[in-house]
Amino acid sequence: MVKHETQGVGEERLRLGAFIREHRSRLLEDWERAVRRLPYAQGLSRPRLLDHLPDLLERIACVVETVHTGEHQTLEQMPEVHALERLDSGFDLDEVAEEYALLRACILQLYGEHVEAAGAASMAVAMREVVSFNRTFDEAVAAAVSRYARARERTLVALDRISEAALGTEDLTTFLPKLLRVMLETTEAVDSVSLLLREGDVLRVRSSVGLEEEVASGFSLRVGEGFSGRIAAEQRPIELRSAATEPLVKSELIRARGTRALYGVPLMFGEEVIGVAHMGSRTAFEFSNEDKLLFRAMVSRATGLIVQASLAASERAAREKAEETLALLDALMGAAPAGLALFDTELRYVRINEALAAHNGPPVEAHLGKHVNEVIPESGPALEPILRRVLETGEASRGQEFSAAPANEPGVIHHWVGDYFPVRAADGRMLGVGGVVMDITERKQQEERLRQTAEFRERFLGVVSHDLRNPLNAILLSANTLLRLEGIPATHTKVVRRIVTSGERMARMIGELLDFTRGRLGGGIPIHPRPTNLRHLCRHVLEELEISHPGRELRLAADGHFLGEWDPDRLAQLVGNLGKNALDYSPAETPVDFTLQDEGDTVSVVVHNEGRPIPRKLMTGIFEPFRRAVEGDAHPTSGLGLGLFIVQQIAEAHGGSVEVHSHEGDGTTFTVRLPRHAAGSIWPHSPSPS
Template identity: 60%
Template sequence: MDKNEISPALSPQLPLGAFIRNKRSHILKDWEESVRQLPHAQGLSQPRLLDHLPDLLERIANVVETVHTGGSASLDDMPEIHALERLDSGYDLDEVAEEYALLRACILHFYGDYVKSGGAESMALAMREMVSFNRTFDEAVAAAVSRYAQARERTLVALDRISEAALGTENLDTFLPKLLRVILETTEAVDSVTLLLREDDTLQVRASVGLGEGLAQDFSLKVGEGFAGRIAAQQRPLEVRSAATDPLVTNGALRTLGTRALYGVPLVYGGEVIGVAHMGSRTAFEFSNEDKLLFRAMVSRATGLLIQAWLADSEQAARAEAEAQKQLLNLIIEQSGEAIIMADAQGVVRIVNAEAKRQQCCGLKQVGPSEWHEVGGQLTEDEQPLKQADFFIRRALQGEGVTEARWKARRQDGAMRTFSGTASPLRRPDGALAGAVLTARDETERLQRERERTETLALLDLMLEAAPMGMAFLDRELRYVRVNASLARSNGRPVEAHLGKTVAEVLPVYASRIEPLLRRVLETGEALRGFEFSGPEEATPSGPSQYWVVDSFPVRTGAGELLGLGCVIVNITERKQQEERLRKTAEFRERFMGVVSHDLRNPLNAILLSANALLRADGVHANHAKVARRIMTSGERMVRMIGELLDFTRGRLGGGIPVQPRTCHLRHLCRQVIEELEISHPGRELRLRAEGDFQGEWDPDRLTQLLDNLGKNALDYSPAHAPVEFTLTDWGGSLQLEVHNDGPPIPAALLPNIFEPFRRAVAGDTHPTSGLGLGLFIVQQIAQAHGGTVSVASQEGQGTTFIVRLPRHALPGPPDLQP
């Protein structure tokens, strides 16, 4: 700046001390411009260049003012930060002195111009101030030089000790504790030193002394967190006065030991923070500037040594890794499933792995441990392919790679094998040819499998095309891979329109119903059998409904890998139409039977009344009475048959036989039926076993019909001398009825359909009392109407037992619909 800007006269004239304070910013700005011209100061930041000077100027001003005040002031307790900072920045002593000289010159130049403007009367006072200023400034320079020399000597000694500690030590785990102990012993106030190294965004304690064995070794924290983390994030030193209580300090060891002063610096290499080192004191609340400067210098030297140790470790690890990779490569080559032959640049084969020896895939024979030559003599026609494999190696040695090579070779066992492989030149990093490598695979089995697979696929395609039902294969994304013509016609699209498309794309109308089922097959591995669906034909959406049944199953490789789904689709429209015609025919027949049975009741009742009147009339001839009784018996039989037909019709068309439950006693009903059966079957023995409570709510008339049908069935199909047993069992909420006879067993083939209508207990039975074959069907319908079940057990030597299970309280039945 222009010094004349300070020249205007001031009234009254300022003394030198006040002038320094008043014009401090001008002085520092002019000084910075001058110092920046020096080579050693050009790299310093403005804070490091100027931060300590305002305090120095203030102290000099205080001392110069004593010329006026007569007081006492000195620089004795002044912390000489300037000298220590410059030592930390790598200045030598002459460069420090040069900065002080420039500062003196700036102050005197400014003040000289100022005093000159004040006149001769101020010169005497100004001279006294100049004497005091120069003496004070000389003291500052002398103190700085002395402090610089002491600190430099102390630093050099410490750095020498650090270097000695590192000599002959390459292992970090050995080197780092020795290094930290040197730092601890060099600074008197320091009680602990800790080094944390950075890995990604985490700082981990790598070495520590003075904190107690094992107290801090497991400590770690994130960059940006805690005391050390903030130093790493901000990349500058940090100091706290009471580490044991400061919330920024999270290391439990420091808190436990009651650490007061804690000072930390980052370890920087290549512009990146690689770690943090901090020293602590349990006696001092802060470290001196010399101690902090020394610590920074030692950490800086330690950083270089740490990098050297790291590089040594890395080099050793790299050598070990290279050796391990070499061994691994040899192991891979030796255990490879492919034949591998490697030759050097001179064509001498150096490596032949076990698979190459086993396959005998080329015409090279071993002479010594590492010497190989070609098969000599005239080659036969069978041996000629061996020459071809060696030819590929020679082409690779000429720098020409060979891909997809294929040749044949006859092994020593006489088998002719087919090989394929590649031959590649091997080059050094500089591009020079180092050798060649041949890799070969025995393709004989694979080619055989491919031929078999091709033949199988051809047969599969023939089978698909010849199959009358629709067949398809879908992948795991439900895309069509193969489709036969029958399925394509059924879907109303050509085969080509299916391939690569999903089910949803080909059949959008049915996708919502079919896709979830197919995905379930993929997820569970369980086949889908007999799924039926219907809808209009794709080609004619407005046409009649079509019906299909689908079977789908997972398709896997021999190793169990899921490939997709196989689907078989059969059009069952004709079958469904036939079933519908049969259903309608059966329904018509059953309704017809119901109507006829109902209408026959009236004339039959008239016949029975007339026959009964004849029997009651007086003077009827014996022969006529016999005929009337025969009419009565046949009529009653017809009444029962008509009743069975009506019950059958109700069961099939009316939603089941109707029941009207009310309170009744099952044992009493059994006793009543047994007595009636004993009257109609004189000489037959019927037994009843019952113990418990048999009160419940049922339709007594229907249960009587059930008991009568089971009893007559047992009597009809058992020997005349064999008893029929009725057994009642109380199960609490339900009751069980068993009707047993010792007749011949029911054939096993008839058991599954024994309760079907118009069935007889014995195939071809023509028993005169067997009726229409509706008795057991009606028994089942009555049991189901009450919410119960009926079953049968029949074995040779054990007779036949019908078992009825009834809830104690029957469900209300359907209304009695008369046909």
């Protein structure tokens, strides 16, 4: 309760107008507490809830005081502003009236307590003031209700017109000008309306009525720049009274038109600014609160329509893109000679081309939506685990070969190879499995023909090489017999020696051909291991090489134990081939080094020469048959190019390996590694020093 003032307080302190001023804060607190109990007021912030009420109380106090002064006072536009603000906040008419009723009740309740405390002497004055107060309050309520109803009706009509303008079209270019024209025709004193849409950090004029030249010129500005940019950055409406002279305005067209009032509103979609709309007037310096409220309502409705249209346009573009992609996919699948298919995650056919459908039997349409086991019951059970593994692991399965008689060629066996791969969406989701099936029947047939041809050629070489040995041995035997006869002229002896040399070279070539044939057709060169001293074997081979290459320096280095179980004849052939190769491909004045390395259960034979490096492109095929270590035929050596191939075959026959390293400045090094003991050998693991 408001306590009575002490005696001597002037009668003026008991007047209602003075009371409202003095207790305004208390009145507003009591009113806010009462209003907050209403559901529709709970979501408003305190500034928006109070809005113009302090000014309204001051104006009511002034009007009530006219009981004593006789002056004429009005509420001016205070109730109208309050009503428009509540309309903007979504209040209905009953809720606005209830707010006024609560405010009246709070004032009279508190003032009644005040008068009661003052005593009956001031009751007559108080009653006159209360009558004036109630009449004033009734005027405020009537003005607010009238303005609310009129503004609401005008807003509803405008929103309906905006909805009609957008009806039947989702094209922004088509309906945006219609929306802006509705705004221009509905809002008083407005002669231009423009809409700027956001593209990243840039606002660009998308449509305009009254400032069409801005659209044609592509006028734009960055967020935070100029009038529209600041609205977007601050996410609030901004009003200018003299736009033509305002530095914030960057549009030369607005300046040239002499625009006075300019009001802009952000287009908000949730917390995001998607654009800015502004209206201008060349005749008015400012817009009425009702016009601004109406413009905000229309902009809000337009924002929803723009977002809806943009989403529809995006969906339409995505749909058209998907349809275009599917059309291209169908065209590609139809033209592809390979069999192509797409399965969903349930292994049902989603797409299949004619080539694969013809192989399976049923037409394309009969595949779609069917499980793989339904369409191809014979091979489906074998294919299904492969497809499921791709789905579960997300890894492709390639090179799956199978043979079958296609439905369009019954009884004719075809060979196929299938590659199956996961099909994912852009976000990584598994959509299904794709398959590419190639008919490799012709390739298989060609491979078989080539295999048969190669086998025939190699068997032929083997037969010819074997059958040539008998007459060649007869020639060598006869030639050597002639050399031992006395009395043969020197000229004849030279001819006979040439026959012997050529025959021995031919014998080596025939031997190489036989070894090649055994290596390719017989499962490898046969060996007959027995205890062998590798050091003695290598020394003997080097002596033979020195005889055939007089003047060349051959060096042997060996430190360790070199007893093992090998085929000595084949190892002599291996070391001889490597030595001859090193001599042939190195300068005559350089040495050739042979190094034996004891590596425990393994022994290495290393042959090094200081010749030019082997070209890189020849390194990968250096051990292939009929290959040479240099390009072309311009080389002093002669032979079939089987020497290194036979080296590799002999090493592998012993369970060993051979490798080569060749670099500029380091020469070329061949390294053969041989296990010391053959499988199942009882040769002792700790041989005596050799």
